[in-house]
Amino acid sequence: MGYTLTRSEFDQVLEGLSEKYRLYAPVLKKGQGRFTDTDVVIYDFVYSSSEIEFEKKSDYSFKEILTPLSQTLFFFTENVIKEADIDDSEAVVFLRSCDMHALKRLDQIYLHNGSHVDSFYKKIRDKLHFVLIGCTSSFQDCFCVSMGTNRTEDGYLFSVNYVDGHYDVDLKDASLEELFADSGAAAGDVTAAYVTENEVEVHVPEEIPNSVIGSDLWKEYDKRCVACGRCNLVCPTCSCFTMQDAYYTDNGKVGERRRVGASCMIDGYSTVAGGGEYRKKHGERMRFKTLHKISDFRKRYGYDMCVGCGRCDDVCPEYISFSNIINKVDAAVKEGES
Amino acid sequence: MIRDYDMKDYKRNAFRQSKHRGEIASRVRVPGGRIDAESLMRVVEIAEKYGDGTVNLTNRQGFEIPHIRIEDRDKVNEELQLIIENTGVNQGEPGEGYPASGTRNVVACPGQDLCPFGCYDTKELAQKIDKMIFPNNHHVKIACTGCSNDCAHVRLNDFGIIGQTEPQYDPNRCIGCEQCVKYCSKRSVGALSVVNGKIVRDTNKCIGCGVCVNYCPTRAWTRSKEHYFRLELMGRTGKKNPRLGEDFLKWADEESICKIIKNTYDYLDAYLDMAAVESKEHIGYIIDRTGVEEYLKYAMKDVELGPKCEMAGRIYWGGKRYDQTNELRKSMFRFSDREE
Numbered sequence: 170m171g172y173t174l175t176r177s178e179f180d181q182v183l184e185g186l187s188e189k190y191r192l193y194a195p196v197l198k199k200g201q202g203r204f205t206d207t208d209v210v211i212y213d214f215v216y217s218s219s220e221i222e223f224e225k226k227s228d229y230s231f232k233e234i235l236t237p238l239s240q241t242l243f244f245f246t247e248n249v250i251k252e253a254d255i256d257d258s259e260a261v262v263f264l265r266s267c268d269m270h271a272l273k274r275l276d277q278i279y280l281h282n283g284s285h286v287d288s289f290y291k292k293i294r295d296k297l298h299f300v301l302i303g304c305t306s307s308f309q310d311c312f313c314v315s316m317g318t319n320r321t322e323d324g325y326l327f328s329v330n331y332v333d334g335h336y337d338v339d340l341k342d343a344s345l346e347e348l349f350a351d352s353g354a355a356a357g358d359v360t361a362a363y364v365t366e367n368e369v370e371v372h373v374p375e376e377i378p379n380s381v382i383g384s385d386l387w388k389e390y391d392k393r394c395v396a397c398g399r400c401n402l403v404c405p406t407c408s409c410f411t412m413q414d415a416y417y418t419d420n421g422k423v424g425e426r427r428r429v430g431a432s433c434m435i436d437g438y439s440t441v442a443g444g445g446e447y448r449k450k451h452g453e454r455m456r457f458k459t460l461h462k463i464s465d466f467r468k469r470y471g472y473d474m475c476v477g478c479g480r481c482d483d484v485c486p487e488y489i490s491f492s493n494i495i496n497k498v499d500a501a502v503k504e505g506e507s
Numbered sequence: 508m509i510r511d512y513d514m515k516d517y518k519r520n521a522f523r524q525s526k527h528r529g530e531i532a533s534r535v536r537v538p539g540g541r542i543d544a545e546s547l548m549r550v551v552e553i554a555e556k557y558g559d560g561t562v563n564l565t566n567r568q569g570f571e572i573p574h575i576r577i578e579d580r581d582k583v584n585e586e587l588q589l590i591i592e593n594t595g596v597n598q599g600e601p602g603e604g605y606p607a608s609g610t611r612n613v614v615a616c617p618g619q620d621l622c623p624f625g626c627y628d629t630k631e632l633a634q635k636i637d638k639m640i641f642p643n644n645h646h647v648k649i650a651c652t653g654c655s656n657d658c659a660h661v662r663l664n665d666f667g668i669i670g671q672t673e674p675q676y677d678p679n680r681c682i683g684c685e686q687c688v689k690y691c692s693k694r695s696v697g698a699l700s701v702v703n704g705k706i707v708r709d710t711n712k713c714i715g716c717g718v719c720v721n722y723c724p725t726r727a728w729t730r731s732k733e734h735y736f737r738l739e740l741m742g743r744t745g746k747k748n749p750r751l752g753e754d755f756l757k758w759a760d761e762e763s764i765c766k767i768i769k770n771t772y773d774y775l776d777a778y779l780d781m782a783a784v785e786s787k788e789h790i791g792y793i794i795d796r797t798g799v800e801e802y803l804k805y806a807m808k809d810v811e812l813g814p815k816c817e818m819a820g821r822i823y824w825g826g827k828r829y830d831q832t833n834e835l836r837k838s839m840f841r842f843s844d845r846e847e
């Protein structure tokens with residue numbers, strides 16, 4: 170069922186949705202960018218359409234609702250443990266096609282990775298619904314088409330294309346029909362917008378032989394990469410975390426366990442008990458990350474981890490391009506074949 | 508031709524008296540050191556037409572076009588008109604060049620416009636201050652620098668304006684990667700520490716450089732909405748007692764800083780020693796004479812500092828006192844054989 174809505178009609182729909190759901194969407198945070206008086210697009214809870222950033226790619230992804238950067242799991246004292254309360258009311262997440270595909274990867278890791286299901290993740294995940302933001306054009310650094318993530322046909326309540334100040338909705342969930350009808354929205358012929366080409370193209374090799382591990386191509390990143398981990402923290406598919414046990418300073422017997430985001434590029438990730446560190450060189454870290462994204466994950470689950478959102482390229486302070494690395498790996502593999 | 512020129516008038520008109528008899532140099536004022544290409548072309552044209560085809564870049568981000576014949580002053584002034592208008596410098600009569608030279612060009616580092624560390628738009632503030640104080644014959648030096656790195660060397664000025672940001676911490680976005688701690692300690696003052704996986708900022712030690720914000724990978728650190736400033740007072744170079752400016756305010760607001768600068772001109776009107784050579788006396792030396800309290804009576808008139816602002820209780824300036832001794836060999840402490 171398709172609709173075309175004005176801003177006020179769309180806001181009425183959001184208001185109706187808000188009665189049942191929390192709305193989680195990309196928001197332009199004024200002045201909260203890295204540099205003075207620059208902005209950043211981060212996910213947050215919203216109430217109206219004017220708060221939602223429809224025209225920019227979000228700098229950080231929606232994954233922060235599922236895998237918070239810092240999440241207290243439980244509190245402990247002597248013999249008692251109490252799980253932390255979380256807000257597990259239903260929520261609607263607004264995201265683009267690449268991120269819908271990223272969701273599948275996160276589910277894979279946290280829910281369908283062997284016999285263990287991550288209950289903390291599941292608790293939140295069970296309460297999430299999605300709205301697909303249609304992409305009317307490709308952004309800088311996107312390579313979703315190459316990764317096959319440019320299109321999503323199901324798994325969401327409705328899609329919305331923001332075009333010239335109005336909202337074109339393709340409603341999938343019949344239970345919301347009344348809400349749309351009540352808003353006065355005009356019926357129309359709408360499908361979710363998606364891009365069919367990106368300026369950036371990559372070719373992921375079918376099979377990546379182990380010999381690539383020894384390739385010289387990683388060496389360049391020993392110096393170029395500063396191991397800041399920004400690429401991991403903006404990535405919608407990076408799902409590594411680490412644990413922190415904090416003992417409250419005025420009572421050392423009471424405390425909390427948190428899990429916090431981790432990054433395979435940042436110092437300390439491969440440090441083991443006794444101080445050994447497996448991947449000291451930044452080039453080695455880059456190799457590990459790359460092969461995880463386009464080879465190792467696939468070996469296990471049959472599809473690539475990277476969804477081609479290009480956020481890692483957008484954020485890298487050293488202008489290191491991940492899409493270019495994929496193509497370098499491709500070239501190295503081809504060279505090895507010949 | 509009879510050569511009878513009022514050199515004082517030339518100097519006030521921003522022409523330097525040259526050691527070459529019959530020659531002057533034109534001093535082009537460029538507030539904040541930012542000039543448009545059209546004006547820059549005009550500088551070149553003047554140098555080619557009236558000078559010897561060379562241009563000096565001055566220490567204070569202006570231009571000095573040397574080897575101009577004294578008689579060509581009016582023609583040069585006419586040509587300068589375009590530059591004066593483009594740079595927005597206050598003027599008396601159009602076509603008559605610069606109306607003063609005492610109050611020096613306001614210097615600025617690249618700042619927010621270009622530099623990742625810039626805490627405010629240095630060029631814009633420099634231009635604003637220049638509009639506020641120029642023309643004036645009092646010898647005052649002002650410089651704006653974007654952050655505590657002080658690339659503009661503002662501590663060598665009467666007023667050194669240093670940008671600050673008050674870092675805002677969101678523990679919910681912090682993953683404890685400790686990059687802020689590392690870079691604050693390596694590139695700044697080491698004001699951060701880790702307590703229970705989260706970051707604690709020593710608010711007294713923190714200089715507001717924003718380095719932590721720049722390096723935080725998650726936006727756990729962000730910048731304060733407000734732009735803050737540190738104000739350094741009365742730094743100077745020179746023969747008698749060169750010294751670095753001393754901290755007067757930190758976490759100050761722009762308006763207060765502008766007022767203090769403006770008020771300083773009233774103090775100069777009241778206390779300038781007219782018997783000084785060319786009635787040019789450096790403010791710092793006047794303050795040495797009247798005492799800083801008397802200066803502050805003027806400077807702080809109607810200034811309402813914000814709630815965050817801290818003011819120095821006492822200010823003492825150091826520096827070498829060449830008017831007392833220039834002795835190097837017989838210093839107070841004897842460490843080496845070089846000393847007698």
Ligand code: SF4
Pocket residue numbers: 400403404405406407462474475476477478479480481482491
């Ligand atoms: S590796 Fe880069 S392009 Fe791929 S999903 Fe992560 S952020 Fe997006």
Ligand code: SF4
Pocket residue numbers: 393394395396397398399400401434484485486487488489
């Ligand atoms: S963002 Fe760039 S410099 Fe930072 S870790 Fe990633 S690749 Fe290296």
Ligand code: SF4
Pocket residue numbers: 616617618619622623624625626652653654655656657658659
């Ligand atoms: S003082 Fe700071 S803002 Fe200015 S150029 Fe230097 S580092 Fe950049």
Ligand code: SF4
Pocket residue numbers: 672674690691695696697698699708712713714715716717718719720
């Ligand atoms: S603003 Fe500068 S001094 Fe203050 S905590 Fe951050 S890095 Fe350290």
Ligand code: SF4
Pocket residue numbers: 680681682683684685686687688706722723724725726727728
């Ligand atoms: S750099 Fe940011 S994420 Fe890392 S410890 Fe500091 S505040 Fe936390």
